[in-house]
Amino acid sequence: MKIYIDGEMYDKDDAKISVFDHGVLYGDGIFEGIRAYNGRIFRLDDHLKRLQDSANSILLKLPMSIKEIEKAVVETVRQNGLRDAYIRLVVTRGVGDLGLDMRKCKKGSTLFIIADKIELYPEEFYEKGLTLVTSTIRQKGLDQVTPSVKSLNYLANIMARAEATAAGAQEAILLNSTGHVSECSGDNIFFIKDGKIFTPPTSAGILVGITRQVVMELCEKKLGVKVIERNFPRYDLYAADEVFLTGTGAEVIAAVKIDGRIIGKGVAGPTTRELVKHFREYANSAASGTAVYEAVKTK
Ligand code: PXG
Numbered sequence: 001m002k003i004y005i006d007g008e009m010y011d012k013d014d015a016k017i018s019v020f021d022h023g024v025l026y027g028d029g030i031f032e033g034i035r036a037y038n039g040r041i042f043r044l045d046d047h048l049k050r051l052q053d054s055a056n057s058i059l060l061k062l063p064m065s066i067k068e069i070e071k072a073v074v075e076t077v078r079q080n081g082l083r084d085a086y087i088r089l090v091v092t093r094g095v096g097d098l099g100l101d102m103r104k105c106k107k108g109s110t111l112f113i114i115a116d117k118i119e120l121y122p123e124e125f126y127e128k129g130l131t132l133v134t135s136t137i138r139q140k141g142l143d144q145v146t147p148s149v150k151s152l153n154y155l156a157n158i159m160a161r162a163e164a165t166a167a168g169a170q171e172a173i174l175l176n177s178t179g180h181v182s183e184c185s186g187d188n189i190f191f192i193k194d195g196k197i198f199t200p201p202t203s204a205g206i207l208v209g210i211t212r213q214v215v216m217e218l219c220e221k222k223l224g225v226k227v228i229e230r231n232f233p234r235y236d237l238y239a240a241d242e243v244f245l246t247g248t249g250a251e252v253i254a255a256v257k258i259d260g261r262i263i264g265k266g267v268a269g270p271t272t273r274e275l276v277k278h279f280r281e282y283a284n285s286a287a288s289g290t291a292v293y294e295a296v297k298t299k
Pocket of ligand 1: 033034157183184185186187188206207208209210211212246247248249
């Protein structure tokens with residue numbers, strides 16, 4: 001495996017960053033989780049836009065231009081010979097001293113890219129659906145560093161996921177400070193009721209998922225249904241016909257049991273199944289992203 005760090009490729013065992021990097025000392029940094037399907041990097045442009053937005057939001061100067069970062073991502077996937085991959089792109093504040101002051105990180109930010117094989121939910125989960133529980137951990141408020149920043153501070157999400165695991169569930173729902181549903185520990189959430197499709201708005205405190213965006217486009221183009229972004233309580237999930245999650249890792253996946261309540265018929269519903277099919281078709285199509293191996297890029 002070859003890992004990219006600040007312009008150089010390293011073998012896995014030699015890919016190291018300083019213990020004085022503020023990414024390590026304070027979780028001061030941002031990241032993107034990206035997939036490649038069939039030799040194309042899925043919605044790379046959108047991921048890099050979100051990276052830029054996250055960077056601006058935390059006063060972080062990216063070490064190079066978005067165009068150069070795009071090239072580095074493509075090159076890392078290429079050098080690892082992968083067609084289907086999970087790519088982790090991380091930008092840290094860089095090496096500083098033991099204080100919080102970001103001005104002490106004089107060398108500037110560090111960027112590294114790992115491209116690996118992907119670990120997926122077993123296919124049976126796409127038929128049977130996932131079990132969710134509501135976490136006791138609240139989503140960060142909008143008056144904190146907003147959850148829309150994909151920052152290296154994932155402790156709340158990790159703790160929420162641990163609660164799910166302890167309860168025998170696969171994912172945890174985070175409510176926000178007003179008690180509305182925001183998202184899951186690593187996925188956005190949607191529900192379907194009487195043919196209408198709903199998802200929480202950005203103002204609920206969510207990571208604005210790339211998969212969420214693609215699924216909203218597919219709902220409109222393929223199902224002729226415009227997704228409604230509005231705040232909702234857990235009750236709406238319990239009373240839904242179908243609930244599904246979206247994320248880079250999970251793609252589109254049904255949730256069929258939430259806090260002990262059976263949702264709909266207790267298996268992946270017809271609309272969710274249709275969306276899974278449309279999503280996979282799209283992900284493997286030439287329109288889905290940046291080509292890694294062809295000389296001429298088709299977007
Ligand atoms: N909410 C949160 C909190 C996330 O971390 C999403 C929503 C979905 O966003 P995207 O852009 O992926 O549709 C995420 C993304 C992992 C993993 O290793 C987690 C994510 C992405 C990739 C891998 O568990 N979370």
